[in-house]
Amino acid sequence: MTAPRRMGTENSKTRHLLLDTVERLMVEEGYAAVGVRRVAREAGVAPALVLYYFRTLDDLFLATMRRRFEQEIQAQTTALESDRLMKTLWDHNSHPEGAVLNLEFIALANHRKTVRGEVAAHAERLRTLQKEAVERYLTERGIDSGTLSPLALTVLISTISRSLILEDTLGLTMGHAELQALIERHLQTPLDDGAVPEEG
Amino acid sequence: MTAPRRMGTENSKTRHLLLDTVERLMVEEGYAAVGVRRVAREAGVAPALVLYYFRTLDDLFLATMRRRFEQEIQAQTTALESDRLMKTLWDHNSHPEGAVLNLEFIALANHRKTVRGEVAAHAERLRTLQKEAVERYLTERGIDSGTLSPLALTVLISTISRSLILEDTLGLTMGHAELQALIERHLQTPLDDGAVPEEG
DNA sequence: TCAGGTGCTGAACAACTGTTTAACACCGGG
DNA sequence: CCCGGTGTTAAACAGTTGTTCAGCACCTGA
Numbered sequence: 088m089t090a091p092r093r094m095g096t097e098n099s100k101t102r103h104l105l106l107d108t109v110e111r112l113m114v115e116e117g118y119a120a121v122g123v124r125r126v127a128r129e130a131g132v133a134p135a136l137v138l139y140y141f142r143t144l145d146d147l148f149l150a151t152m153r154r155r156f157e158q159e160i161q162a163q164t165t166a167l168e169s170d171r172l173m174k175t176l177w178d179h180n181s182h183p184e185g186a187v188l189n190l191e192f193i194a195l196a197n198h199r200k201t202v203r204g205e206v207a208a209h210a211e212r213l214r215t216l217q218k219e220a221v222e223r224y225l226t227e228r229g230i231d232s233g234t235l236s237p238l239a240l241t242v243l244i245s246t247i248s249r250s251l252i253l254e255d256t257l258g259l260t261m262g263h264a265e266l267q268a269l270i271e272r273h274l275q276t277p278l279d280d281g282a283v284p285e286e287g
Numbered sequence: 288m289t290a291p292r293r294m295g296t297e298n299s300k301t302r303h304l305l306l307d308t309v310e311r312l313m314v315e316e317g318y319a320a321v322g323v324r325r326v327a328r329e330a331g332v333a334p335a336l337v338l339y340y341f342r343t344l345d346d347l348f349l350a351t352m353r354r355r356f357e358q359e360i361q362a363q364t365t366a367l368e369s370d371r372l373m374k375t376l377w378d379h380n381s382h383p384e385g386a387v388l389n390l391e392f393i394a395l396a397n398h399r400k401t402v403r404g405e406v407a408a409h410a411e412r413l414r415t416l417q418k419e420a421v422e423r424y425l426t427e428r429g430i431d432s433g434t435l436s437p438l439a440l441t442v443l444i445s446t447i448s449r450s451l452i453l454e455d456t457l458g459l460t461m462g463h464a465e466l467q468a469l470i471e472r473h474l475q476t477p478l479d480d481g482a483v484p485e486e487g
Numbered sequence: 488t489c490a491g492g493t494g495c496t497g498a499a500c501a502a503c504t505g506t507t508t509a510a511c512a513c514c515g516g517g
Numbered sequence: 518c519c520c521g522g523t524g525t526t527a528a529a530c531a532g533t534t535g536t537t538c539a540g541c542a543c544c545t546g547a
Binding site for chain 4 (some may be wrong): 336
């Protein structure tokens with residue numbers, strides 16, 4: 088009987104610090120920058136401590152995703168009650184760090200098989216949640232789901248907002264304003280506040 | 288005067304084989320799977336030969352992108368003459384390997400600074416090309432660019448088709464058919480042939 | 488007081504990485 | 518015939534990686 092390896096507790100402060108560090112590293116430098124030693128150094132702890140909280144590097148990635156996904160579902164279930172639902176959906180994908188992190192997870196899924204299913208399952212769960220909100224939204228406004236498919240609208244808004252934000256981070260903004268205007272015109276709803284953040 | 292390092296010729300068969308190998312590896316296992324030794328093994332040559340054709344690993348990535356981007360521009364300039372332009376644009380992003388490769392390039396750009404500008408510049412070049420084609424297309428059909436912005440339409444089609452294909456590769460297809468139907472209805476143009484490939 | 492759990496560490500392991508160097512085999516032209 | 522160039526290689530270098538292990542320091546409850 089091999090004695091089971093000793094491990095840190097679920098709600099440790101350090102554990103969360105490590106997950107924060109992984110998220111930051113993935114956003115700033117991509118998933119390839121995440122390694123046991125690098126994460127340890129950035130968090131100011133010894134490398135072995137990382138493996139004390141997460142048995143393997145794969146476990147570290149998985150834990151990062153799971154925490155993130157749970158937070159996302161949590162945030163959505165409350166946000167989707169909004170009476171400006173279209174804007175809420177649009178904004179959800181419009182946080183650069185969030186969009187980049189998502190991209191990294193998908194790229195990760197491409198070569199870590201353990202990650203794949205997790206990403207897909209979460210995406211589907213989120214989409215279902217959003218679809219239901221859109222359904223309620225359209226029904227309240229007396230729009231027949233035969234006229235405008237709630238599901239189609241969900242996919243449209245989420246894919247486009249995510250794509251635009253990703254292009255933004257690359258420095259490519261060509262046509263973004265035009266497309267947003269087109270969508271707003273069709274939905275007859277503004278998608279942002281039109282407020283330009285002041286400098287300084 | 289340090290004698291300049293010896294290097295392979297531009298049009299070598301082996302050089303192209305190496306680039307093919309990199310593309311395949313990136314699609315199948317992600318950019319993190321690409322390394323000097325791995326590429327060499329897959330191509331059936333010695334590791335040092337890779338560095339004979341590409342001074343560094345970064346050069347290898349850059350060369351892979353550049354060849355790919357050139358091919359893409361080449362293919363688009365002819366394809367965009369099509370009289371079923373919307374379908375052409377839609378199809379362009381609908382090749383799974385192409386979409387995945389593109390994703391990997393963007394993820395790469397996130398942590399290899401040498402790659403960043405190259406990706407952005409290419410994306411903008413491609414978008415300009417497509418926009419001009421859409422402009423011609425709409426003009427021919429007597430649609431005023433004030434009524435429907437060619438640029439907006441370009442961004443709409445390319446971002447959505449790319450997103451959908453990426454989700455497909457994850458196994459997430461929820462809402463795809465509905466969204467495609469919605470777009471086809473608004474454009475009054477079918478976006479695929481409706482042909483279901485036969486089994487066996 | 489001491490037993491046991493929890494947080495944390497340094498050192499070591501074997502395997503792997505990008506890169507350089509020297510040298511091999513082969514070719515066509517002078 | 519041999520000279521220079523081209524394709525290709527094995528071996529080595531120095532550094533990195535994921536992972537394990539034994540053991541330290543501290544706290545809490547008995």
